[in-house]
Amino acid sequence: MRRAATTRRQALAAGGSGALAAAGALAWSDAHAAPSAARTQDALTFLLAVQRVEADFYAGAVRAGALRGKLAAFASAAADHERRHAAFLERALGGAAPDAQPLDLPGELVRQPGRFALAAVRLEDLVVGAFNGQAANLGPQALAQVATVAPVDARHAAWIRALVGMPPAPATADGALTARAVLDGLQGEGLLG
């Protein structure tokens, strides 16, 4: 079945490609029109896919039960938040949300506390960049919705960074990432299964 050949990366890219598409000549002025419904949908689909990766990652870590203390508390809070974020974006997409695909993560990512923590830092920083990178692709309603989610993931990023002794807010501005850069980053961490 063709469907079976679909990789997580391809599924993500389907949303990402729309996010990359149709930018055209954007004017730097008040006259700029809001992004189209199609472009908004593509960007939301991409962001939903990213939130599902997070939700699966944290749920996997909680299920594996190898984390203790503050790391365990972080993982279970993040698992709860990301599950709600994914559900929120699914509702925002209405019937257009694609089905979730189960993510088969490398076991050590969710079982070894050190690997988990570093993957979580990388993941949260990537997701913050993903949100910021799609802001200009979202219509007003979706942008307002996403603006309630993105800062919570930025808080997660600061939280896990502090737990591993890294600067919680390392830059004066969080870099926006292209969909392609997010995909490459997730793939590089083994987070696309």
Added chain:
Amino acid sequence: MTLDLDSVDRDGAVREARDAVLSRAQLLGGAVAALAAAGLATAGVASAQVGTRDRSVLGYLLSLEYLQDAFYTEAERLGALGGSVAAATQVLGRVERAHVQAFRELLGSSAAARPRFDFQGATEDELAFLRTALALEELSVGAYAGQATRLQSPEILQSTMDIHTVEARHAAWLRRLLDMRPTEGSFDRPRDRRSVVGTIASKGFVVARSEVPVAFGTSARSADLTDWPAGGYIGIHGTDRPELVPGRVSHGCIRMRNGDIVRLARLMPVGTPVTVRS
């Protein structure tokens, strides 16, 4: 869900267009980082290109950044905080100063002057400092979220959101320093401009919309000016309370409206003989 980037964007042209917008938007983000490192001007973002509506939003966000900048900078200057709180203050201050500088560059001559603040001791006591800093950061997170849909330029929206998530990181960081959970729940509530401005006004931190721009010293002494640390020398200065001019409220200093003292400063070089008559 079986498409990928390559099948949609066969010749790469679409991808290139999108990436060009993003890299243009990152000029501000990049400029913010460069500002922090080197104090350079915001390269590539010309103030004249910013539209009227965006200017209004940026002006409002600048007022919040001024507040945070002043708060952390004062705490750092007073040096009453120690340990991890002092270390955080240094980073937070540097970041908020860079935000101020970036917004000022973008707004050019329409940027409002830096207001004068009175933090009522909150920069000297650790617990008061952390609670106030957190309140300001949380206010900013809500304020940035509340402005997202009001911005017209995709580049400015992009850069503003890049700052929004930094404020959220700051809030989480401060909450940890206060032994609180870094996030209350799964979603951050946006706040509208009126409620943010009202909250700040209720704190009484902003005591003047601008500082006193110029003060001249003279060699004249006032018999009434006995509580001045270095002696009773008479000054000629501007004021953050122009409603007191004309009036007889000082111990001898000559108080002028800020516009007048700025003009006088252009006309009167240091060393000019001054005669004061009653």
